[in-house]
Amino acid sequence: MFTLHGKTALVTGGASGIGLAISQTFAKAGATVHILEINASQAQQVAEAITADGGRAFAHAVDISRQADVLEVVGKIVAEGPIHILVNNAGIAHIGTAESTTEADFDRIVSVNIKGVYNCLHAVIPHLKANGGGVILNMASVAATIGIPDRFAYSMSKGAVLTMTLSVAKDYLKHNIRCNCISPARVHTPFVDGFLAKNYPGREEEMFAKLAATQPIGRMAKPSEIGALALYLCSDEAGFITGCDYPIDGGFTRLNN
Ligand SMILES: NC(=O)c1ccc[n+]([C@@H]2O[C@H](COP(=O)([O-])OP(=O)(O)OC[C@H]3O[C@@H](n4cnc5c(N)ncnc54)[C@H](O)[C@@H]3O)[C@@H](O)[C@H]2O)c1
Helix, strand or coil: CCCCCCCCCECCCCCCCHHHHHHHHHHHHHCCEEEECCCCCHHHHHHHHHHCCCCEEEEECCCCCCHHHHHHHHHHHHHCCCCCEEECCCCCCEECCCCCCHHHHHCCCCCHHHHHHHHHHHHHHHHHHHHCEEEEEEECCCHHHHCCCCHHHHHHHHHHHHHHHHHHHHHHHHHEEEEEEEEEEEEEEHHHEEEHHCCCCHHHHHHHHHHHHHCCCCCEECCCHHHHHHHHHHHHHHHCCCCEEEEEEECCCCCCC
């Protein structure tokens, strides 16, 4: 069950947090993993660790917000063999309301969280089509569908990830391409630690406990738990699933009342 033997997967942001767990899980399941990362040195370390562990992984330095660079990297990967799976995981956080969000921050969120996903879809879909199909998995968030305080730009970007998922799922049904997204609540990754350090300096522990308690299950998710769902959704066993948004949220969406 849930093997990815013989499959090639691209994982954006695959060197940290959720993306790292997905890279490791997919490699363990037999996939060849290509990590597309802005953090080149960390991606290289992760690829080497996966290889040392008996898997197959390669690091590619790329900023997903730059279309020409994404096209170049995808072209190089395809020259070596077909791509079967794209995981659009890379994303950045932002705290703020419509009033406090600056134009520069708004543009940055759009360019990574929305345009970055579009760039990878735009670059990879022609190859999936040519290869007779494939699977795309996008990382949305509970913020795509629930009103969360102080997440104006971030929520906007994850709403776009959800609607891009539906659009791609619909447009490529006839090309045998499945497209779904995952919507985690809080997952304990450097992403969470980073925004606590930046936005609540000196109050990190207090805010961490507060954020953990917002999941009715009483904790944050582990990255490996998201990796397991990603593996299922990208495996052949999930062949009947497309156009879906999967909450993985410790009850955040339906039980917070
Ligand atoms: N951690 C959470 O609580 C949580 C909850 C819901 C959704 N998410 C989403 O999950 C995804 C991964 O989050 P995480 O917590 O693992 O974050 P993380 O910060 O630990 O990892 C993100 C990775 O993306 C890479 N990256 C950032 N910008 C990039 C760019 N322009 N080009 C290429 N790579 C880039 C970073 O270098 C980093 O390695 C994000 O899309 C995030 O919005 C996270």
